[in-house]
Amino acid sequence: MFCIMVCCWLPVIAATAETHTTPLHLQPNDVLPTGNEWISLPDIRASDGALGTFNVLSMVHRGLLQVSGAVSGTEGKPVISPSFTADGKPVPLHYPDWSLVEYWTPMAHQSINGLELTLTWCAPPDARGAFLRLTMTNHRESAVEAKLGVQASWGALSRVTYTPVLLKGNLSTGPAPWVADGEVFSFSTTDTDFAWSLVHPGSQGVIVLPPNNVVAPTVNAERTQTLGRGQKMEALYVIGAGIEEFSAPHNAKALREMLDREGADALIARTAAWCAKHTRTTGDPALDTLMNRNLIFTTLYAWGRTIDTEQFVGVTSRSPRYYVSAAYWDRDAMLWSFPALLDTDAVIAREALEYALTFQLRNTGTHSRFIDGVALEDGFQLDEADAPIVALASYVNKTNDTAFLEAHRTALIFLRDRLASRYAASIGLYTSLQDSQDEYQKRPYLTYDNVLTWRALLAMAALFDRLKEPDQARALTQRVADLKTAILKHCVVPGPPGSTGTMFAASTDGTSPLFVEIPPGSLMRLPALGFVPETDSVFERTYEWLHSPNYKYSYSSEPYGLPGSYRVPFTTSWAVADHLLLKHGKERAMKVLRDSPWDGGVFTEGVNPTTGILDTNGRAFATAAGYLAHAVCEIACTDKQ
Numbered sequence: 293m294f295c296i297m298v299c300c301w302l303p304v305i306a307a308t309a310e311t312h313t314t315p316l317h318l319q320p321n322d323v324l325p326t327g328n329e330w331i332s333l334p335d336i337r338a339s340d341g342a343l344g345t346f347n348v349l350s351m352v353h354r355g356l357l358q359v360s361g362a363v364s365g366t367e368g369k370p371v372i373s374p375s376f377t378a379d380g381k382p383v384p385l386h387y388p389d390w391s392l393v394e395y396w397t398p399m400a401h402q403s404i405n406g407l408e409l410t411l412t413w414c415a416p417p418d419a420r421g422a423f424l425r426l427t428m429t430n431h432r433e434s435a436v437e438a439k440l441g442v443q444a445s446w447g448a449l450s451r452v453t454y455t456p457v458l459l460k461g462n463l464s465t466g467p468a469p470w471v472a473d474g475e476v477f478s479f480s481t482t483d484t485d486f487a488w489s490l491v492h493p494g495s496q497g498v499i500v501l502p503p504n505n506v507v508a509p510t511v512n513a514e515r516t517q518t519l520g521r522g523q524k525m526e527a528l529y530v531i532g533a534g535i536e537e538f539s540a541p542h543n544a545k546a547l548r549e550m551l552d553r554e555g556a557d558a559l560i561a562r563t564a565a566w567c568a569k570h571t572r573t574t575g576d577p578a579l580d581t582l583m584n585r586n587l588i589f590t591t592l593y594a595w596g597r598t599i600d601t602e603q604f605v606g607v608t609s610r611s612p613r614y615y616v617s618a619a620y621w622d623r624d625a626m627l628w629s630f631p632a633l634l635d636t637d638a639v640i641a642r643e644a645l646e647y648a649l650t651f652q653l654r655n656t657g658t659h660s661r662f663i664d665g666v667a668l669e670d671g672f673q674l675d676e677a678d679a680p681i682v683a684l685a686s687y688v689n690k691t692n693d694t695a696f697l698e699a700h701r702t703a704l705i706f707l708r709d710r711l712a713s714r715y716a717a718s719i720g721l722y723t724s725l726q727d728s729q730d731e732y733q734k735r736p737y738l739t740y741d742n743v744l745t746w747r748a749l750l751a752m753a754a755l756f757d758r759l760k761e762p763d764q765a766r767a768l769t770q771r772v773a774d775l776k777t778a779i780l781k782h783c784v785v786p787g788p789p790g791s792t793g794t795m796f797a798a799s800t801d802g803t804s805p806l807f808v809e810i811p812p813g814s815l816m817r818l819p820a821l822g823f824v825p826e827t828d829s830v831f832e833r834t835y836e837w838l839h840s841p842n843y844k845y846s847y848s849s850e851p852y853g854l855p856g857s858y859r860v861p862f863t864t865s866w867a868v869a870d871h872l873l874l875k876h877g878k879e880r881a882m883k884v885l886r887d888s889p890w891d892g893g894v895f896t897e898g899v900n901p902t903t904g905i906l907d908t909n910g911r912a913f914a915t916a917a918g919y920l921a922h923a924v925c926e927i928a929c930t931d932k933q
Contacts, residue, residue, distance in 0.1 A: 311564040313391040313399065314581050320387065322892035324398040325589065325611060325912065328415040329596045329604075331422055331533055332356075334611035334912060338892065340385050341400050341411040342370035346422075347452065347610065348533045348599040350486070354662035355453035355618040356610060357486055357599070359477075362447035362508030369445045372490075372531070374426055375514075376409050377439035383428075385409055394564035395571060395584040406432035416550070416559045417566040420543035420599075421532030425556045430519035440527035441514030444490045449479045453618045453662065461485065465499055465509035468541035474530075475499060475511045476541045486599075489541035491530040491548050528556060535600050570636040574928035582885065583924040586895050587632050590918030594629040595644055598663070603651070604643050605663040611912035613891075619668050620652055620661045623728065623812070624915035626679035631686065632918030635925050638691050645687055645696075648680045649703040656680060656710055659726060671732075674714060674724035674741040675813050678748040681707050685751030694758055701759060708752060708768075711745060719802050720778030727799070728813025729859040735799040735806055739783040740813040743823045746775045776823070784830050790842030795834040809838050809845065809855040811864040816855075820873045835876065852884045853901035862907050864898035865916045869923035878927070885924070895920045 318324075323335040323344070335344035347356040361369035376383040388402035388411070400411040408429040415422035426440040446463055450456035461481040468474035474491035478484050490497070492513040500510040515527040528551055532544025550559060570591055571584040593610045597603065606625040609617045626648055633641040648656075651665045657677030659669040684704070688697050697704075714722045716737075722745050723736040753768035787795040788807045796815050797805030809815065815834055819826040826832075838855045839848050845861055847853025854867040854877070868884050871877030888904040890896055895917040897910020910916075 311394055311561055311568065313393050314395060314577075316390045316392060316893065318390055318892050319889065323613075324390065324392075324413075324892060325593065325894065326396055326398055326413055326415055327422065327592055327610070328417055328419060329592065330418075330420045330599065331415055331531075332593065332596070332610040333413060333415065333422055334593075334613060336398055336413055337370070338390060339387055341374050341388070341413075343372040343413070343424075344368075344370050345612065346371060346531065346533075347612065349596050349605060349607070349610065349618075349663065350451075351598040351601040351603055351605075351664055353451045354664055354666070355451055355607075356612065358450045358452050358456055358612055359446060359488060360448040360450065360456075361445040362510065368447060371445060372424065372529070373443045373445070374411055374424065375439070375441045375443065376407075376426070376428060377441075377514075378405075378407055378428075378436045380437070383407055383409065385411060392581075392585065393560055394567040395581065396567045396588050397560055397563055403431075406430070407436070412556070412560065414556070414560050414563055416547070416563045419547045419550070420534070421530055421547045423531070423547060423551060423556070423559075424529040425560075426527045426529075427524060428519065429524040430521060433521060435521070436519045437516070438519045438525055439514050439516050440525065441495065441512065442490075442492070442529050444475075444477075444511045444513070444531075445508060446477045446488075446510070447508040449486060452612045453668070454616045456612060459485075463509055465511060468544075469538055471541040471545045473497065474541050474544060476537050477509055478537050484536040486533075486535060487537050487540035488531060488533045489544045491532065491541065491544040493528055493530075493548055493552065495527055495529070526556070533599055572635060572925050572929045573931050574924070575930045576928070578886065579924065579928060582890075582893065582895075583921050583928075585893055586917040586921035587636055587925075589894055590629045590632045590914050590921060591636065591640060593912070593914035594625065594918060595633075595640070604647055605651070606644055606647060607663060607914075609912050609914040611914065613912040614914070615909050616660075617912075618663070620663055620665075621659075621915075622648065622652070622656055622676035622679040623673065625652075626683035627675070627919075629915040629918035630683045631922040632925075634686060634690055635922055635929075638687070641687055642691075642693065642696060645680070645683055648683065649700045653680075653703055653706060656707060659730060669730075672714070672725045673728070673730070674722055674738065675728050675744050677707070677710050677714070678741075678744045681711075681748040681752055681755075682744070685748075685755055688755065688758065697755060697758060704752065704755060711748070719782060720774055721782060722775075727810050729810050729857065731859055733799050733806075735801040735804065737782065737801065738799045738810075738813070739779065739796050740798070740810065740815060740817065742775065742779050742783065743818055743821055744813070746772060746779065746823060747821045749775065779823075787833060787837055788842070790840060791833060791837045793833050794830055795837060796830060807837070807843075809843070809857050811856055811860055811866045814855075814866060814870050816867070816870040816874060816877070820870065826874055826876065835874075847901035850901035852887070852899060852904040854880065854884065856898070856901075860898060860907075862898045863901045865895050865910075865913070865920045867898075869920045872923045872927050885920075 322338040388400035495513040495515040497513040534540030659671040756764035871881035
């Protein structure tokens, strides 16, 4: 069985009464992500706890700055490699047992030859860094000369927007200025562009290569202690990031001081408390694990703060494991991740919406952008132009924050006019150059996109009513009615071979309909948008045909099959989410949800319809993780917010 399993709920040692750990069953090549709004640790290896890379967001670089280890042969070394030694002999942590503290902080445990080893990676809230805790407990009869340590290796700094681009400059290391027990790693061109630091209280650090050596600066740090029977030792290693040689080690120093004052257990518990506030419950421990891990993942990997300007920004994913990481889409941010934010933290949701309505406003509807709002991939997508309107309405409806709406009235007018510019009066529909899977569509009138526009206009009418602008509200209400009439007239047509009557086309030019599914903008979502009930006969015929062998990508005969497309020829996470909201599709969607291993439990772009194994291109997809986690909560959460 490949699925992530929840065996039991266990209290975290020295944590609060409400804090729990969740055991994980991982595959050998799995990785575990953790982090906070400042730093992402996307690829902690399940095999040994080593940190492959870490990254921060950078506004000046318009994406992620990724720190990678030295290259050895054809493979890169981890940035941080832990080590355990007893009486001069290595005691390797090898495929340990893993658990998550409050769904997020990874802890490894292993017992070997009378020694008990643990490893924990933790990124406390608000810290501009993270720490690694190693412990060893001696259960042998005799004393042990124990050593705990790490090797920090820096082979490259890359800018990541979609793919890593190696930055050219000098990599160097030296003692951290004004910070004891630490080293700073600097990247310099004409000036220092970025720095990070390793601080190791109680350990002895040795720079393996001389300062200013440009070839993979390396630091070894170890703590030595004689352990009698039953005794335990701990070593802490703190990494901090900054924009130059002083800020990086002092960010690490501040976290080290917190550890000194409060202890690692207290900071792990504090992190757990933050996570607990960003979770919900279904009453089913296994479902809670899937949902909550992904609610936190979308909160901290689809959103974060830049290290250089401290601006809160949104991205597809802060993990370079996702193939189009570190860029902004209105749809991804506002339609997929935003509802999950609103499920757990209205304050974060407000800041995300603020970013969308300011930094990203001018190019709303443009395919994709850099985090500073500059166009990355041109091309208009109607669903992206709708997205901020739908998000704003959902936020105001939930919070009654009319002051926020009033502050952004100008943005609302801009979004209204942006939509109006795509209106084709001759047919009464709205045009889009590309569809919701980011592909060019020759037929300009997309059914899902126009239904989403109908929903956005309906929401906008209600927003203007809140603003006490009845003329605006009335005009939009009339446009809503006219658009629905046009959709039913032009997008409901006689079906293709194998259909049983009229059905919804995916797109049309007014005369030639296209019958396909577009999973990120699915016809299966029309009932959830409120356009037609699930019992509507046209929708029922559409559902039947897309789930039949008559549609090439239906996967109707496969155990984990839900309709895909030529662009995503597998069962997608969007399809799972949309089918969870349908009475007819819920059971099969729930089977996919529970049986798939996903990406070590983190939702991906999709899974193989035959095996349920993940599609490897779409790992660590933070915004889609929010979409599916929100759908789970919508049907299953038992707590009320």
